Amino acid sequence: MSSSVDLEPAVFRASQQDGRYPRPQLVRPSWAELSGEWGFAFDDADIGLTARWFADPQFDRKIQVPFPFESAASGIQDTGFHKVAWYSRTFDDIDLAEAGFFAGQRLHVRFGAVDYRASVWVDGTFLGQHEGGHTPFSFDITDAVVSGLSEHTIVVRAEDDPLDVTQPRGKQDWRVDPHSIWYHRTSGIWQPVWLESTNPLAVTLVHWVPDLPNASVRVRVDLSRRPAPGTTVSLSLSFDGVPLSDTTVAVTATTQSFTLAVPVQMNGQAYEELLWTPESPRLIDATLTVRTGSTSHVQGTAVDVVHSYLGLRSAAVARGRFLLNDRPYYVRSVLQQGYWPESHLASPSPEALRRDVELIKELGFNATRVHQKIEDPRFLYWTDRLGLLVWGETPGAFEFGATAVQRMLAEWTEVIERDLSHPSLVTWVPLNESWGVQHIAHNPAQQNYARALAALTRTLDPSRPVISNDGWEHIDSDILSVHDYESSGDILRERYSDEHAKHALLGDLGPAGRRLLLPGQEIGERPVMLTEFGGISFATQYTDSDAWGYSSAQTADDFLERMDAVVSAVHTSAFLAGFCYTQLTDTLQETNGLLDENRMPKAPMRHLRAIVTQSAPATPALD
Structure with missing residues (x-):
């Protein structure tokens, strides 16, 4: 293996990556993917720790990582109840070389997500544990790797x-078989695992928060350890290869924040030329270089280089409207479960994440609400790059109490830390339909919890609107969202017609009786959005007895007519600031998608798009 490496910035544009790298806003060129075949065993009797399976894993089955063991893609496809599962995989010098590891470096194993609690060993040494099924974690394994071995072994207990x-489990069913709106579970390793090498002093996190009025970006950089005197971080920004800003700052702490000026944005007549929108998803490339031993006269030695990107945009609410870059923006969103029949919550491939974004845009939507799921960061890369607004919603727990609160607060904090810099993500949703706070209307503790979640969200990220509880029973929301599965277009048209109808609606029990x-919770100038509606079942792959939806269609013509009736009614509203149609794809027994579970449209795409955008008469006749 090499004993040195050139850490000076290479020509690389994070905005133009191929979508495979698991952490798209903090990219290093060398990494070793650990997807593929791992050893696997269920531990239903929970004897593995006592029997020291981590020291000598002799697992008798094979599993394809990163797919949950319940899924067909994993090769296991066991949807029964299994509380504990074990994984093992070896890596060798070839993997170390791909990870860029050499003497003096630190070696890390990184996990995109393991549901729900993961314990990790390398060569028999315990590294640590992570709790939370939807957020990333990593361990420094340098000192655990036993020297002299030709192969090393990673063991994971999930x-x-x-x-x-x-x-926090979202749509994962607590029953053996899926029912109603709940689906098969996603357990164990379900997002990428990879090896990466860094200098002992390295960037661990970078956050970008644009400040459009002041032509600048607020930057936060976290380092792996406290830097020695003379350490600097150089930041360079460019758009399409043209330099925008180049700044070097001294760093003295493990977390440091500063403001980076973008001088070209001082031209008030031209600054919109660089703004990010779904119609013009312009991404700014960034390179961060950490150097040690710098003085006022000498540039120090580069010890870490990472590549990132950001988008110049703002998200806010005012005067009854959602504002993108301080201008009213009507939100045409679609509910997305992020579920595939062969791989469940895990995407079957990196390309599948891109394809979902493309399909949503082809259908005429400019936004998506990823429902009860923290989506793979590579999906957010494509929403950033291709241009699609995202509502970030966390999976809910179903029980209220001290344990559920502690778990949610910890995981939600990790979610915000992970995704804060994505320009496409414009709204946070910590609770949905009072899941986990079913008695919030009468329980002061549950009300305080919802307020606390909203306050925590704004504390960690004051740059986006927050919906405390999507759908009903709002207590501290910036957007007043309503869920309404009324199938009559005439009733919807009247219910959402004008300001009088708005106050009548919000002042009463809602469509679901909540x-x-x-x-x-004041109305004030907060925008109102219909964030779940439609839900029309058109079963192309299931029998009527297996299919589930809020209303049903029998033919493609019938489906288009029903869809046009409700969407057209919503478009006529004088006060709605946007909508979210349920839903993008069929998901198991829930057959109310615009596409079937294999992402095939249930009617010609141009007719579906015409209904969504109201850009042309929605002709129900099939091509």
Whole structure:
């Protein structure tokens, strides 16, 4: 293996990556992917720790990582209740070389997500544990790797109790078989695993928060350890290869924030030319270089180089409208479960993540609400690059109590830290339909919890609107969202017609019989959005007895007519600031998608798009 490496910045544009790298906004060129075949064993009797399986893993089955063991793509396809599962994989000098590892460097194993609790060993040495099924974690394994071995072994123990409803679980069913709106579980390793090498002093996190009025970007850089005197971070920004800004700052702490000027944005008549929107998803490339031993006269030695990107945009609300870059922007969104029949919540391939974004845009939507799921960061890369607004919504727990609260607060904090810099993500949703706070209308503790989640979100990220509880029973929301599966276009048209109808709606029990606003939640100038509606079942792959939806169509013509009736009614509203149609794809028994579970449209795409955009008469006749 090489004993040195050139760490000076190479010509690389993070905005133009191919979508495979698991952490798209903090990219290093050398990494070793650990997807593929791993050893696997269930541990239903929970004897593995006592029997020291981590020291000598002799697992008798094989699994394809990163697919949950419940899925066909994993090769296991066992949807029964299994609380504990074990994984093992070897890596060798070839993997170390791909990871860029050499003497003096630190070696890390990184996990995109393991549901729900993961314990990790390397060569028999315990590295640590991570709790939270939807967020990334990593361990420095340098000192655990036993020297002299030709192969090294990673062992993972994944614990996911199917009956524990205090875990943030979203749409994962607590019953053996899927029912109603819940689906097969996604347990164990379900996002990428990879090796990466860094200098002992390295960047661990970078956040970008644009400040459009002041032609600048607020930057936060986290380092792996406290830097020695003379350490600097150089940041360079460019767009399409043209330099925009180049700044070097001294760093003295493990976390440092500063402001980076973007002088070209001072031209008030031209600054919109660089702004990010779904119609013009312009991304700014960034390179960060950490140097040690710098003085006022000498540039130090580069010890770490990472590549990133950002988008110049703002998201806010005012005067009853959602504002993108301080201008009213009507949100045409679609609910997306992020579920595939062969791989469940894990994407079957990196290309599948891009294809979902492309399909949403082809259907005429400019936004998506990823429902009860923290989506793979590579999906957010494509929403950033191709141009699609995203509502970030966390999976809910179903029980209220101290354990559920602690788990949600910890995982939600990690979610915001992971995704804060994505320009496409414009709204945070910590709770949905009072899941986990079913008695929030009458329980002061649950009300305080919803307020606390909203306050925590704004504390960590004050740059985006927050919806405390999507759908109903709002208590501290910037956007007042309503869920309404009324199938009559005439009723919807009247219900959402004008300002009088708006106040009548919000001041009463909502369409689902739940209070829309709780005491303390003001209407003011907050925008109102219909964030779940439609839900028309058109079963192209299931029998009528297996299919589920809020209303049903029998033919493609019938489906288009029903869809046009409800979407057209929503478009006529004088006060709605946007909508979210349910939903993008069929998901198991829930057959209310515009596409079937294999992403095939249920009617010609041009007719579906015409209905969504109301850009042309929606002709129901099939091509």
